[in-house]
Amino acid sequence: MAKIMGYIKRIERRKVNEEKINKAIEAFKTAEKIVRDFYDKPVVVTYSGGKDSDVLLDLAIKSGIDFEVSHSITTVDAPQTNRHVNEVFAELKEKGIKAYKKMPIYKGKPVNMFSLIAQKGIPPTRLVRYCCGVFKEGTERNRVVALGVRAAESSKRQNRDTFATWGSKTRDAKYFSLSHVDEVFKDAKEQNEVWDCVIVSTARKHKTILVNPIYDWTYAEIWEYIHENNIAYNELYDMGYSRVGCILCPLANKREKQRDILTFPAYKERYIKAFEKMLEVRKERGKGDGNGGVWKDAESVFKWWIEDKTIEGQMKFDFAEEKKG
C-alpha cells in the first residue's frame, strides 16, 4: 500500500512539475514577444552558477527563444562557482549562444568587494546590503531580463510575480502575472492606449522589465528537474551547501558563515584586511571607530560582522523549505 501511495505521489508531483515547466517556457516566449515589439536586444538570462540559474538556463534553451546569458562577477564567488560558470559558458559557446561576464563598476571605476568596503566606510549587512546593488542588481538595464528568483527563497520574495518592472528599491517595483502580461501585450505594439498599463509603458520607454520564469518553483522541484534532465551543477552542493552565493554574504546565517570561514580561510583574511582599510578611511573622514566603539580594530569588526544578529526588518534568507527538501 505504501509503495502504491508513493508511486501516486510521484505521478502527481510530475504533473505539477510539467505545469510549472510549461508556464516557465510560456514566460520566456512572452518575454521574447515583448522584446520583438519594443526592444533592440534579445532577452538576457542572468546566470549566477547556482542551481536555480542552471534550471533557468535549461528552460530558456527549451523555450527556443533567442537570448543571451550574462554573469555578474561578484569578486567573492567560490572557486567552484567560477569553475562551473566557465564550464557552462564553454558549452553555451559550442551551442552558438552568446554568454558574457560583467565586471563590477562603482562610480565609473572597476571595484571588488574589498575595495568597496573601504570606499563605503561600513561593512555590508543585511540591512545595508550595498554590495548587491553594485555586484548583482541592475547590472543589465533597459532590457528584458530573466532572473532565477523564487518565492520560497525568502519571506521578502513572497508577494512578487512572474513579471516585474525594475525599481532601485523593492517597493518601487510593480509585479504582474503571466496571464495579465499576455493579455496586455497581445496587440500593444499597434495600439496607442493599452489601459495605461505600467508594464506596457515601461516597454514603450525601453526600460528594464524583469521576468521570473521559475518564481513559483520549490527547492524540491528544482532538484527534481536537475536530476531528471541530467543537468551539471555546482560542486559546492555536493560539499553540503544548499545555496551558493558570495563567500561570507551578510544574508547568510552564522552557521553558514562559519562554514565559509572553514572552507575558504583566505577570504577571512581578505575581509579583515578590507576592514583594516575601512577603519583607516573612517579615521581620515573623521568618523571615529564606529558602531558605538565596538569596532576597535579589524578583527573586532570581523567578529561583530559574522554574528547572526538580525535586526527587525532586515532581509534574511529563509531556509525552512531547504531543510524540508
Ligand code: SF4
Ligand atoms: S554578499 Fe550577499 S548581499 Fe552582497 S552582493 Fe553577494 S549576495 Fe548580495
